[in-house]
Amino acid sequence: MRTATLSRVLYRKPLLRLGSLLSLPLLWLVIAYLGSLAAMFLTAFWTVDAFTGNPVPGFSLGNFGSLFSDPTYLAVAARSLGVAAGVTVIDAIIALPLAFFMAKVASPRAQRFLVAAVLTPLWASYLVKAYAWRVMLGGSGVLDWMIGGGSQSYYGLTATTVTLAYLWLPYMILPVYAGLERIPNSLIEASSDLGASAWRTFRSVILPLLFPAVVAGSIFTFSLTLGDYITVKIVGGKSQLFANVIYDNVVTADNLPFAAAAGLFPVAVMVIYLAAVRRSGALDNL
Known part of the structure; x- marks a missing residue:
């Protein structure tokens, strides 16, 4: 009887039904995600006891002062933004022609095969793929064999950029592919009928309509690169990105307040980035 009464109440009040369905996921989001961000924000203002090394609750801007006054950290931050942009x-340059072929040229059967081929690397372990690039870029690796460098390794910032571009490429291809599928073929045919060249059609018809999908893909590639600290340790050589500053202060220096202050940098960058692209419609393509 109670179940029937509850069913009638939920049926008559859709907002209550929606709230009951979303209550547990929202609770988990608030506690696990937003709660952890709030804890990190508060910890960023703490200090470290010089004698015991334990975090001391309080309010201090010393951690942020150290970040913004030290040119080393500013250089690492600029380098991280450059690598993320690169x-x-x-990924955008590679994804555009590949996704166009998948969406507009390939047959339906070939499309399914190509989509599976794009998704397949995501099934492999992150570390396996990163160490595979380490082998290829290392001494006596494939690159050294092709160039004839004499057992010379090619680790560094360029190697980090190339490896990360490979790792995150599917996250750019899939949104661009989905965006191209939504563009009617009639628009492309009309542009061709009016005498536009292939480049003019791409620049004036396809790219403006596809721009939100490209921006949606860039959200993934940019944010994932900005928060990555493993690849640079594997193929980066002596290079360092901002995520490594956070990792080293947590694991090596055991300075959690400073690591929390540093951790707010990528969060702030992504909040600004999302606010900037919100009007482009990119968030509708995620």
Whole structure:
């Protein structure tokens, strides 16, 4: 009887039904995600006891002062933004022609095969793929064999950028492919009938309509690169990105307040980035 009464109440009040369905996921989001961000924000203002090394609750801007006054950290931050932008541009350049072929040229059967081929690398372990690039870029690796460098390794910032571009490429291809599928073929045919060249059609018809999908893909590639600290340790050589600053202060220096302050940098960058692209419609393509 109670079950029937509850069913009638939920049927008559759709908002209550929706709230009951979303209550547990929202609770988990608030506690696990937003709660952890709030804890990190508060910890960023703490200090470290010089004698015991334990975090001391309080309010201090010393951690942020150290971040913004030290030119080393500013250089690492600029380098991280440059690598994230470079990875995004490389992935966009590769994804555009590949996704166009998948969406507009390949047969339906070939499309399914190509989509599976794009998704297949995501099934492999992150570390396996990163160490595979380490082998290829290392001494006596494939690159050294092709160039004839004499057992010379090619680790560094370029190797990090190339490896990250490979790792995050599917996250750019899939949104661009989905965006191209939504563009009617009649628009492309009309542009061709009016005498536009292939480049003019791409620049004036396809690219403006596809721009939100490209931006949606860039959100993934940019944010994932900005938060990555493993690849640079594997193929980066002596290079360092901002995520490594956070990792080293947590694991090596055991300075959690400073690591929390540093951790707010990628969060702030992504909040600004999302606010900037919100009007482009990119968030509708995620």
